Amino acid sequence: MSSPLSSTKTAAALRTSARVSAELLLILVAAAVALWVLGRMWSVVWPLIVGLFLTTLTWPLARFLRRHGWWPALAASVVTVFALLVGAGIVALIAVPVADQSGELADRVVAGIDKLREWAAGPPLNIGDDQITGALDTATDRLQDSVGSVVTTAVTGVSTVVNGVVTAVLALFLMFFFLKDGPRFLPWLTRQLPGRLATDIPEVASRSWATLGAFVRSQAFVGLLDAVFIGLGLWILGVPLVLPLAVLTFVCAFVPIVGALFAGFVAVVIALVSNGPMDALLVLGIIVVVQQLEGNVFQPMIQSRGLGLHAAVVLLAVTLGGSLAGVVGSLLAVPVAAVLAVVWNYLREQLVEEPREPEPEDLPEGSPAPS
Template sequence: MAVQLVAVAVALWVLAWVLGKTWVIVLPVLLAVIVCTVLWPPVRWLRSKGLPPAAAVLAVLVMAVGVIAGVVSAVAPAIVNQSGELAEQATAGIVQVRDWLGGPPLNISEAQLNSAVEAINDTLNSSSAQIASGLFTGVGAATSALVTLFTTIVVTFFLLKDGPQFVPWLRRAVGRPAASHVAELLERVWSTLGGFIRTQALVSLVDAVLIGIGLVILGVPLAYALAIITFIGGFVPIVGAFVAGGLAVLVALVANGPVNALIVLGIILAVQQFEGNVLQPWLQSKSMKLHAVLVLLAVTLGATAFGVIGAFLAVPVAAALAVVLRYYDEQVSLQATEADDPDHDDPESAGTVFQEEKAE
């Protein structure tokens, strides 16, 4: 038993090492597979109407880019039209904060405020090397993100174009008797990933609607734009919700004052608590057949190990592993049943083999 545990631990360590070395390749592939679960239904429909695979994929990709561009064009005018007003209000807000700091109960003098500003400037000047290093690091991260995005788009194109040929090729490469098991596992994992994307979209939509209604009622500028940003941010766990919520509170603070901003903050916290503790775990546990506690633990582990990307990929990866374990348990139970009853025939397995032979 001890030898088996050591072997499993070594295997996990080797897997983690290989994953770390090949992460630059693995990440675009994982993202492309998730994107394909969203884009495959329209691609399949276009192909069923007689459109060539490459043309169908290009049409859907162009449509997806058009949708994203449409959302951006819908948000941009409101931001441009109200940016000047918000800038003026921000300046007035800074003056108010300075007056508040100079009045009771703090009674900070103007000399003390100027001294604090000078101290901040001195700190920034002394840390210029670190800031420059961080800037170049940020530029490198942005470049890496662009490369990952481009690779993801290319991999998505070929997966959508040649994806239907992958399973038959894999069947021939694996051979019997593993071919039917691999095909069944891929089908189940694909269905699970599709459920994850649909659930995430539903959760983000609920967040955007509830927060958007609150912003409209409170008269916060850019309410519709902030609601759209909230919906988009819902697909980026942790950071997306934090940035979208912080932006809404900042706009409310600048435009309507601190009381309004506190109310907006309360609405956002309430909605996020409802999402994180009730809606998301419940829906994802239903769509992925995972317990809510496992969903929360997977997100925490993924965020701790790989940051934002890890938090985003943690749940679908955990669900895929759960699919594999459940299928393994089914096969063990089936073999145990056949061992107890040699004359037992599994109609599901027979049907799978028949469909496989028919496909071939």
């Protein structure tokens, strides 16, 4: 027969479970409140995050200039203007080719739709032109009925563009001040905090900054390699919009896994519409080869120490971030997960018990005493 349960141990286990559950609930409530406050302050927080990302990319150049005798303000000004020129050049690389080739691409899209209609009219689908025309008429009627929502969407788009410009301007100003006064931040923070916090928070901030900088710079370099190789393949195959697609590949590299899939999908669709299915398959093959080289050769070489995150954690973080905050969430998911890992590792270091040296009375007889 099995022994009866101990009422004392059962009650103690229930009390422990209740206490742990209450503590977890308090942590979740605190996290929810922090996220709510973050959402209310997002108009300020988002430019701050973008400014930090830009600073991690441009800090090596600013540090190089400062080490060679440049004044901090002058070095920060030169690097900020350089970053602004690079950003304007990237926008021009996207906008000008799209504007030049938009008419040709639209014609090829129409031709592709006509081919699709011809294919749908034959076996095995055997969809008649009257059915296709009826579907198009229905779609047109729905579009006309939703003119108000289309206008609202257009107004929202204009508002989004204005907010994007304001965010970019604020991020550039913040980047300038970070580049100019960044090295003085941690000493200032140490003087402002009391007791143990004066050591812990600056240390966590320093580690988080190093991790964030390693992530952003390595992703930028890997994205540049992807853009060069994929863009070269698209150029050899004669796919239109090579420069915009290459720039899109570079930008999407900052969203691990999901960004590469999205950029590859866009490139394959453009190749399918413009050059046909054979070139689309070739483009798909080029993208797969480049992604394999990135995952197995480029990234292990560049991210020698890595972020300490498993690929499954990265994928889950990107998925969760995208479901919570869309594109912005996908972009910030991996850096946030990496910073949380840094915080957890530091807390674990502080909570690990130091090995206790044995006292003399604990040693066997005849053993030498510890020095």
